[in-house]
Amino acid sequence: MSIDAGTTGVTALVVDASARVVASGYREFAQHFPADDRVEHDLGEVWSATIAATSEALENIDRAAVVAIGITNQRETWCLWDRETMGSPRKAIVWQDRRTAPLCDRLRSEGHEALIADRTGLRLDPYFSGTKALWIAENEPQHWAHVTNGRVAMGTVDSYLIARMTRGLEHVTDATNASRTLLFDIHTGAWSADLCSIFDVPESALPTVVPSYGQVAVTDPAVFCGLEVPIAGIAGDQQAALAGQAGFSEGAAKCTYGTGSFLLVHTGSTPRPSNNGLLTTVALKHPDGRLDYALEGAIFVTGSAVQWLRDGLQIIDSAPEVEELARSVPDSAGVVFVPALTGLGAPDWDPRARGLIAGITRGTTRAHIARATLEA
Numbered sequence: 001m002s003i004d005a006g007t008t009g010v011t012a013l014v015v016d017a018s019a020r021v022v023a024s025g026y027r028e029f030a031q032h033f034p035a036d037d038r039v040e041h042d043l044g045e046v047w048s049a050t051i052a053a054t055s056e057a058l059e060n061i062d063r064a065a066v067v068a069i070g071i072t073n074q075r076e077t078w079c080l081w082d083r084e085t086m087g088s089p090r091k092a093i094v095w096q097d098r099r100t101a102p103l104c105d106r107l108r109s110e111g112h113e114a115l116i117a118d119r120t121g122l123r124l125d126p127y128f129s130g131t132k133a134l135w136i137a138e139n140e141p142q143h144w145a146h147v148t149n150g151r152v153a154m155g156t157v158d159s160y161l162i163a164r165m166t167r168g169l170e171h172v173t174d175a176t177n178a179s180r181t182l183l184f185d186i187h188t189g190a191w192s193a194d195l196c197s198i199f200d201v202p203e204s205a206l207p208t209v210v211p212s213y214g215q216v217a218v219t220d221p222a223v224f225c226g227l228e229v230p231i232a233g234i235a236g237d238q239q240a241a242l243a244g245q246a247g248f249s250e251g252a253a254k255c256t257y258g259t260g261s262f263l264l265v266h267t268g269s270t271p272r273p274s275n276n277g278l279l280t281t282v283a284l285k286h287p288d289g290r291l292d293y294a295l296e297g298a299i300f301v302t303g304s305a306v307q308w309l310r311d312g313l314q315i316i317d318s319a320p321e322v323e324e325l326a327r328s329v330p331d332s333a334g335v336v337f338v339p340a341l342t343g344l345g346a347p348d349w350d351p352r353a354r355g356l357i358a359g360i361t362r363g364t365t366r367a368h369i370a371r372a373t374l375e376a
Contacts, residue, residue, distance in 0.1 A: 001057070001066050001229075003050060005073040005157050006237065007094065007259040008307060010049040012057040014066070025056025031311075032091060037098040039342070040091035043079055046157065047164050054225045063226050069165075069219065070233030072240035073157040074259075075180040078132040080143060083153050083171075086164055089143045092157070093132040096300060096342040100131035101351040103138075107131075112198050119185045119192050121271055121280025126343070126351045127298070129156065130182030130199040137200045147205050156181070158234050159207045162217055165224045165231065170217040173207040174234035175285035184209070186271050186282055189291055210234070212243075214287040238262040239283050242294065248284075260345070261299040266292065277347025298345035301355075305339045305373050315366040325370040332372040334359040339376045 004011040009028035013021050027049035032040040058066075076095035081088045093099075104124045107113070113124045122128055133154065137144045146152040153163065156177045162170050178184040178191070183201055185192040189209070196203050210216045215230040235243060238256060242264045245254040250268035255261065264283070271280045271293045283294040301308075306319050316322050336358045343351040357369065 001054070001069045001227075003054065003069060003071050003161070004237065004240075005046060005050060005071070005161060007074045007077075007096070008304070010046070010053040012050075012053040014057050014061050023057045023059070023061050025053040025059075027052040027056075031094075031307075035099070037101070039094040039096045041077065041094055042091050043081060043088040043160060046092075047161070050161060050164075051225060054227075058225060066227055066229050068215075068230050068232040069227070070235075070240075071158050071161060071231060072235050072237050073161070073177070075156060075177055075236035075238070076127055076129045076132075077157055078129045078136075078154065079157060079160040080136070080147065080152050080154050081160055081163060082146075083151060083163075083168055086168055089146065089152060090136070090140065092160075093135070095127055096304075097132065098126045098343050098351045100126040100135045101343075103131050103134055104351070107198065115194065116182060116198070117273075119187070119195055120179070120182050121186050121273065121293075122180070122182055123279065123349050124182075125349050127300075127345070128180060128182045130195065130201065133183075133201050134199045148202055150204060152205070153207070154201070154205045155207045156236075158236075162231060162234075165219045166217050167220040167223050169220070171207045172210045172216055172234075174212045174216075174236075175209055175282045175291060176212055176236040176239040177234070178207075178209045179282035180236060186280065186291070186293070189285070189289065209285075211287040211289075212239070212285045235284070238264055238296065239281075239294070242266065242283060248292075257302050259302065259304045261302040263297040264294045265296075266294050268293065277349060279346070297347070300343060300345045301339040301341045305337070305341065305376065308341060309370060309373060313366075313369070315369065322370050322374065325367050326374050329365070329367045329371055332359075332375060333363060333368045334361070335364055335368045335372040337369070337372040337376045339373070 012025040014023040029049040079092040217231040221228040252266040279296040283292040338356040340353040344353040
């Protein structure tokens with residue numbers, strides 16, 4: 001069984017030994033926007049969506065036939081949860097959230113950028129988890145006190161789901177997810193004490209970094225849909241997509257169009273820095289400890305632009321309607337949409353950039369805006 005905890009919903013697939021999907025389930029969950037530059041997820045809603053999607057996929061499946069579970073997830077979103085109750089003291093701060101832009105400016109002015117780039121292969125950008133952790137530490141001391149005293153654990157969405165599936169027994173992540181936090185040294189394959197100090201993160205609150213495949217935990221049937229099976233694979237969604245396209249060797253590449261768009265190119269066993277605004281990231285961690293690497297180009301808004309047409313502008317009632325609406329006109333009639341709704345990723349990395357619709361005339365209709373969105 002595969003569970004994909006994405007940015008807007010959870011998909012569960014039952015896959016047979018010949019890689020054929022025999023059953024599926026899906027549940028969307030709410031997006032929370034407490035301010036213009038903020039995006040959050042209620043972890044209770046994410047867990048409920050996971051249970052609902054899994055239950056739907058298993059509706060006509062013998063649970064005893066499920067032999068293993070693999071988990072993939074939105075990567076940089078930062079989660080806090082109580083180790084005993086599994087409750088979350090605050091909503092998760094989503095990868096699209098831009099509130100930490102001033103923090104990034106401050107850390108840059110303090111001279112930390114070069115060290116962060118060298119150790120992590122990433123940019124000092126609100127996209128990544130470490131800045132979100134530091135924001136909580138500085139702005140929500142009531143929650144941070146429980147992080148430092150050990151009651152509250154932290155991690156990416158995979159870590160949270162595994163904790164829930166195992167009734168709190170396991171606190172783990174894999175290297176692909178860890179490499180997106182600004183806290184993980186991609187050269188040593190371990191959490192960095194220097195980086196944890198910069199972002200004021202106690203290493204004791206972080207999950208153990210495990211291989212991307214091989215048994216790492218066992219689900220508890222009392223809390224997870226009656227399943228007692230090994231969790232045998234973990235990878236961030238974009239690295240999982242690279243693996244799903246059999247991208248296991250140097251030069252292999254994939255581009256995924258989902259909430260955003262992400263191009264990954266496998267670079268072998270050596271991390272390669274980019275001079276063109278790309279990220280250097282972990283592609284896979286093997287059970288023997290070896291790391292594979294990739295270069296990544298990230299565009300933050302793709303499918304979520306369609307969701308914005310539905311929920312924000314309300315010019316469509318459901319996402320599938322956008323294609324028919326866009327096809328109802330021959331072109332966008334000069335309307336151009338810049339989808340910088342959560343800043344710009346590669347190669348500009350401008351968290352303060354904002355979206356733009358240009359070329360509007362009296363003749364512009366919702367169909368032209370839909371067309372421009374799909375062409376963006």
